[in-house]
Structure formats: C-alpha cells, structure tokens
Amino acid sequence: MTSTSTPSVTHWQPLTLRLMLAQALVLLVGLVLMLVTVLWFGPSMFFHELAVSGHAEEAAHVGEEILQGAFRTVSFSAVIVGGLPALVIAVLLSFYLYRTIGRSLTAFSSAAEQVASGDYQVQLTSPGLGPEFDTLASSFSDMAARLSAVDTTRRQMLADLAHEMRTPLASINAHVEAIEDGVLEMDEETTRILYSQTGRLERLAGDIRLLAQAEEGLVHLQLAAQYPAEVVAEAVASVQQEAAAKDITLATTMSGLDAGPVLMDRERIGQVLGNLLVNALRHTPATGRITVHTDHAVDAVTIAVTDTGDGIPAEHLPHIFDRFYRARAGREAGPGSGLGLSISRALVEAHGGRLQASSAGVDRGASFELLLPRSVSS
Numbered sequence: 001m002t003s004t005s006t007p008s009v010t011h012w013q014p015l016t017l018r019l020m021l022a023q024a025l026v027l028l029v030g031l032v033l034m035l036v037t038v039l040w041f042g043p044s045m046f047f048h049e050l051a052v053s054g055h056a057e058e059a060a061h062v063g064e065e066i067l068q069g070a071f072r073t074v075s076f077s078a079v080i081v082g083g084l085p086a087l088v089i090a091v092l093l094s095f096y097l098y099r100t101i102g103r104s105l106t107a108f109s110s111a112a113e114q115v116a117s118g119d120y121q122v123q124l125t126s127p128g129l130g131p132e133f134d135t136l137a138s139s140f141s142d143m144a145a146r147l148s149a150v151d152t153t154r155r156q157m158l159a160d161l162a163h164e165m166r167t168p169l170a171s172i173n174a175h176v177e178a179i180e181d182g183v184l185e186m187d188e189e190t191t192r193i194l195y196s197q198t199g200r201l202e203r204l205a206g207d208i209r210l211l212a213q214a215e216e217g218l219v220h221l222q223l224a225a226q227y228p229a230e231v232v233a234e235a236v237a238s239v240q241q242e243a244a245a246k247d248i249t250l251a252t253t254m255s256g257l258d259a260g261p262v263l264m265d266r267e268r269i270g271q272v273l274g275n276l277l278v279n280a281l282r283h284t285p286a287t288g289r290i291t292v293h294t295d296h297a298v299d300a301v302t303i304a305v306t307d308t309g310d311g312i313p314a315e316h317l318p319h320i321f322d323r324f325y326r327a328r329a330g331r332e333a334g335p336g337s338g339l340g341l342s343i344s345r346a347l348v349e350a351h352g353g354r355l356q357a358s359s360a361g362v363d364r365g366a367s368f369e370l371l372l373p374r375s376v377s378s
Contacts, residue, residue: 023094024087031083038075111140120148154212156323165204168197207339211323214346221268221350225261228294228301228372229254235273236292242281249289256296262374268347269372272355275340276305276368283366284309299374300353306367312359320357321345348372 111122122144124137175194178184213219236250243250273292280290284307295302312320323342341357348355352373359366 024091027087027090031087034083035076035079038079039072108140111144115144115147120144120151165201168200171197207343211339211343211346214343214350219347219350221265223263223265226264226266227261228303231266231270232273232292232294232303235270235277238274239277239281243290246281247286248281248284251289251291253291253293254296255293262301262372264351264372269351272344272347272370273303273305275344276370279340280305280307280309283307301372301374303370304367306365308365311362311364312357312366313362317357317359321355
C-alpha cells in the first residue's frame, strides 16, 4: 500500500521568510526613495519656496549652493536619524510576524499530519493573528472533532453489526447443514425459517444504514409546515388494529393554546411516532392503556407517548437509546433489529429536537417525550 507523503514543517519556513524579506525590502525601497527625493529635489524646492515667500534677496545674499548644501545635510541627517530606527523596528516587527506565522503554520501542518495518521484528538488554539486565523483554527478543530465522531460511530457500528449478524447467520448455517445431512427436509417450515432469518439480516442492514446517515447528519429532511395533530392521528391509526387485538386502549389528548403547524419532515416524524407506539404496544399487557399527549407551546411542540406496561428499570434508562439495546435484555427485546429507538432519537435530533425517556420503575409504565421546535435552524 502506498502512503501519501505530507509536507514537512520546514516547507513552511521559506514562505514566512519571504514574507519578512518582502516587507523589509518594501521599507528599504521606501527609505531610499525618500532619501533620493530629499537630496535631489528637496534643495531646489526649498530655495524656490524661499523666493515665493519673499525671501529671495536673503537667499541670494547667503547663496543658493550654500542653502541647498545645508538643506541636504540637515535633511539627510533627519532621514537617517528617524529612518534607520524605523527600519530596524520594522525589521524586528517583521521578524516577530515571521516567527508567529511560522509557528502557526507549523501547528497547522502538525495537526494535519496528526489527523492524516488517524489521531483526531486535535485542538488548535488561537494564534493571535486576527479573525481569519482564529476562524481557520476553529474550523480545523471542528473538522477533527467531526471526523473523530464519524470514525467512532463507524467502528462501533461495525462491531455491533458483526455481533448482531451472528445469530441469524448461525441459524441459516445450522439449517443448511441439517438439510445437507438429511436431518431436515426443505419443506415449507424450513423455508419460512430461512426467509425469516434473511429478512432479519435485510432489515438489520437497512436500519444500520439509516442510523449511520442520521447520526452523521446525512439524512435529507423534506421539511414543511405540518400540523402535529394530523401526524399523531396517522401514527395512532396505523397501530389501532393491533391495539384492539391486544385489548389495549389508545387515547390522544392535547394541551396548550397554540395548535399551529410545526416545521418537520412528516414521514420521518411519523416513523418516530410509529416506532414509539409499536414499542409501547410490545410492552403493554392486555387491558392496558397507551396515551399520546400533545402539548403546544409558542416555540415548540411536545408529543409524549405514555404506556402502562412493563416500565424501565432505573439502571437501564441511561442506555435505552443505545444501539442494539434489546441484546441487553432490556425494553427493546423483541423481533426488531434493536435500532428503533436509536434511529428515532437520531431523526428527532436531525430536526433540532430531542427525545427522552422516563419511567417510575418496573411494571409502572414508561413515557417517551418528543420535543420539536417550530422552526429548524440551519
């Protein structure tokens, strides 16, 4: 594998050195031009001004050459006395800028090499060279942090995906080996099991892809003004039949004075509410109750899905939105991929909102609260 070489730190030094020399050269040229002007044109201009101001006779009495010589001497001394220290100060300032810019470019170069090597723990400080460099340092640090988050997400997802694929793959392999050994026949039941396992893998792949897009901010939201009551009604209607079959009561309530529209992706928020309702149905026993309460405020709307089901132990609440939480024998245990709540939270956060869970304990029900701002900041 070929590696991409990065420029060494010393490659920046000629640039800063050229900047310093260019600035010193400009100052030196300015000083030379000033000397030429003063010594070449100054004396005659001085004598002319004396004549214009009515001192021609005194000037003639002293002598034009004497006056011009005196003017050259005084002017040259003044330029040298004032110009040389100014040039030295300018050179020193240029050297200071050279060192400062050089250190800043060195820091940027080292940080780039660090990121290229896979180490994203980079935090550049302000070099003190103005808002442009401050913005560059801040943007670079933000980029490194974003790359670190993306890399961490991908690594964790690959590990989780590998873990979750083991069960269906093991089941498929076991059934195929049993068919080859003549232990099982390729009948309708065996075919159903194989299809169910491949379907599980397919759902897992789709869910992990959606979660990765949502967590990395790559989900394209079709934002439009939507009435929350309509979105809630659609989500409730989609599970009404299943709730009736389990003898579970579904109810919707509303509070707040402002029932206006909210900027959202209707399909995505409907997906979130569907996940929450299915999750509530899965953990609510017969004759239980699920309530979807919508609270309208001036700047946001809150939708809470509350059930009277299994509840969530306090030790599990901090992890309820973790990927594949069902594998930890928690609330997500069931036939799903274990990514429903993780996907829901990522989609809500993509809207600039938040999704949180609460529960009074085991067998005391649970509540999932979805908050959406009325406008989504870009």
